[in-house]
Amino acid sequence: MNAIATFALEKFYLTGFWRKHPKQALKPLTLEVPEGEIFGYLGPNGAGKTTTLRLLMGLVKPTAGSSKILNGTIEDPAIRAQIGFLPEQPYFYDYLTAVELLTYYAQLSGVPAGERQRRVASTLDRVGLAKDAVHTQLRKFSKGMLQRVGIAQAILHQPKLVFLDEPMSGLDPIGRREVRDLIASLKDEGKTVFFSTHILSDAEALCDRVAIVANGELRGVGAVAEMTSSLGGNMEVVWEGEGANEAIKALGRELRVAGAITRSVVPESMLNQVLDILRAKNARIISVTPVRATLEDYFLQKLAQTSGGAD
Amino acid sequence: MRIGYIAANTFREAVRDRVLYNLIVFAFLMIGASLVLGQITIGVERELLVNLGLAAIAFFGVLIAIFIGIGLVSKEIDKRTVYTVLTRPVQRWQFILGKYFGLVGTLAVNTFFMGCGLFLALLYMTHKFERADIYVLIAIFFVFLQMVIVTSFTMLFSSFSTPIESAVMAFCFFVIGSFSTDLHSLSASAKGIVKVFATIAAYVVPNISALNVSTAVAHGEAVAGATVALNLGYALLYSGAMVAAAALIFQRRNMK
The missing domain is CATH 3.40.50.300 (P-loop containing nucleotide triphosphate hydrolases)
Incomplete structure (x- = not known):
């Protein structure tokens, strides 16, 4: 009921x-x-x-x-x-x-x-x-x-x-x-x-x-x-080695570099392409972690739809 | 039962309000002052004391009725305290009745104490009670009936307007009602549109002047039993109609 x-x-x-x-x-x-x-x-x-x-x-x-x-x-x-x-x-x-x-x-x-x-x-x-x-x-x-x-x-x-x-x-x-x-x-x-x-x-x-x-x-x-x-997943990829950074950047992804370690969040659909580049450039892949979309992401997306957002 | 709980809470609110005590203190000062004035006059000591004493009780009682009455409903809506009451199994008319009885109860207690003050002053002056003092008691009862009526129309105004608007309207109603005998005379003698308006006004505004017997009882004149019954019936009917109208308006009102 x-x-x-x-x-x-x-x-x-x-x-x-x-x-x-x-x-x-x-x-x-x-x-x-x-x-x-x-x-x-x-x-x-x-x-x-x-x-x-x-x-x-x-x-x-x-x-x-x-x-x-x-x-x-x-x-x-x-x-x-x-x-x-x-x-x-x-x-x-x-x-x-x-x-x-x-x-x-x-x-x-x-x-x-x-x-x-x-x-x-x-x-x-x-x-x-x-x-x-x-x-x-x-x-x-x-x-x-x-x-x-x-x-x-x-x-x-x-x-x-x-x-x-x-x-x-x-x-x-x-x-x-x-x-x-x-x-x-x-x-x-x-x-x-x-x-x-x-x-x-x-x-x-x-x-x-x-x-x-x-x-x-x-x-x-x-x-x-x-x-x-419903928002679709993203993956966080962390690797060591700077040789691949330019190629990943060329895909339109943002990089965060801290010393020899680089991080980037990529759409799930692009993951294999990114991993292929990293392997080709002999980068050491440290981790690949799914990034869960939050309610906030959904909320902001819904507010952005129609009527131009919050009043 | 819920009406009783709301009335008890309204009574508690009023007795915890400092304004009430200030007004009561002023009323006692007025009664005390009339005692002093009585002593410096010759032959009319009792008359002066009764007249001024009853005027003080009426004036401060009406002030309390208006000043507390204007906030009875509007303050609850403005402060949103009404939200947590009306979302319980309380009907809106029960809320209005409870608030009304709470203030009338407060005024009854005040009138009782101010009446005691006047009788103590009388006893101090004359050293005994007389038969005519019964009529002073009736006059005090009539003053209380005035407050019952004033509370009812103040509450009606409070159910649809702001406290300041309610206070202005209530005060005007009270003043016009105090001259209602003149209004009836005007409606009898006038012609045309003036007669129509005067007749409507004479019946819409409360007949406060009928409840004012101060001068008569100050002179030791008797008040007939029929007058007491008629005034009581009138006060109950008039205030009942006003409270019913307040309940009807409140029933349809959106809480902001």
């Missing part, structure tokens, strides 16, 4: 003083995310990621199209009870302490009264919020601590589906690692995670599948391995 399905979901905003100028924030988006998947929604700033999340959360109404969440609609409170949401750069009631805030959200989410205190404590512990900070007012929290509180409120009521808008924002490297582990553990618990990010290494490390969006338009969707393999 799909946890999320969108059907030509589209959003125009009216801009200008008289609100007469429509601006398309999201072009018709059709997307399916099966249950139990970690799904990355990638795009540069202003690509339409947050608009998509707000549409899915029912915070803004679509201009056209529709979406289904856990086979229902977001307007249904029973569906909303099963989802968690971390907004981008979250801001909370800063006159509350972390414990008070989470208790309030637990009440609103329908966590039974007898369970609230234990659930709040265990969730704050899970997101790594220091024990002496939980009774401090949120106005005294750093950005990273607020992000942890944000993640805590999204998972507090043990939702089936978690939406995270830029969850690593404001976190230091250790914090990012912890959040990555936490997202992976949510998947282990059978939950579906939909998260938006522009940090590609996070998506590559975590996601089963990703979608790439730019200028409000879906540019690609699929498994990370499928996407990167």
Whole structure:
């Protein structure tokens, strides 16, 4: 079953003083995310990621199209009870302490009264919020601590589906690692995670599948391995001996020379030709290593296609 | 139940706001000042104290209702705190009702304490309670009903405009409502388009003047039971309509 399905979901905003100028924030988006998947929604700033999340959360109404969440609609409170949401750069009631805030959200989410205190404590512990900070007012929290509180409120009521808008924002490297582990553990618990990010290494490390969006338009969707393999492979060749360098350069390849050692990255299709030259020039071949295309390569290629890239 | 949780959180927000305490301190200073003024006048000490005391409670109560009320909804949207509430099993109308009851609860507690201050001042001046003091109590209740109404239309404005626009509109509504008796007189005597506008305005703006019995009770005049019932019914109906309109607007609103 799909946890999320969108059907030509589209959003125009009216801009200008008289609100007469429509601006398309999201072009018709059709997307399916099966249950139990970690799904990355990638795009540069202003690509339409947050608009998509707000549409899915029912915070803004679509201009056209529709979406289904856990086979229902977001307007249904029973569906909303099963989802968690971390907004981008979250801001909370800063006159509350972390414990008070989470208790309030637990009440609103329908966590039974007898369970609230234990659930709040265990969730704050899970997101790594220091024990002496939980009774401090949120106005005294750093950005990273607020992000942890944000993640805590999204998972507090043990939702089936978690939406995270830029969850690593404001976190230091250790914090990012912890959040990555936490997202992976949510998947282990059978939950579906939909998260938006522009940090590609996070998506590559975590996601089963990703979608790439730019200028409000879906540019690609699929498994990370499928996407990167679609770019075709390159090979890194390392050799010793300068006699072959001019001939390799003549093939249009760049060389990096460090002392007697030379390196060059060549397309797989050109490998035999390069190796023949090296043998002919009596160069000593030290290594031939495949260079895997990264999600970043795919991402940049998709952004370069149509519309001239990121906005 | 969720309405209660939202109301409790709104109440907590208000009581942790310093602006509230500043206004309450000013209200007590006003009551204290009227006590001093009463002592330097001859024969009208009680009248002056009741009049000024009720005016202080009403003025500062309405200020609190407007200043906190304008941010009730718009601040939640601007700061995006509403995101993590509305994505839970909370209906938008429940959110509006919860916010409204939270502020009304805050105003009830404030009015209670300011009323206690006025009665302590009365006791200090007259050394006893009189039967006429019951009517002072009713006048304080009417002042609270004014705040209930002011909160409702402030919240309505807050559901579709910025805090500053809401404050201006709410203040205008309150001032016009304070002269609603004159507006009714105008609608009765005017003709043509003026009559149409005056009649519409007389029924749209709240009848705040009907809830102001300060001068009468200061003179020791009684307030009829029917007046209490009518004013209570009017306040509930008017504020109910305003809150329902706020909920309808909020239901359709896009969160930015």
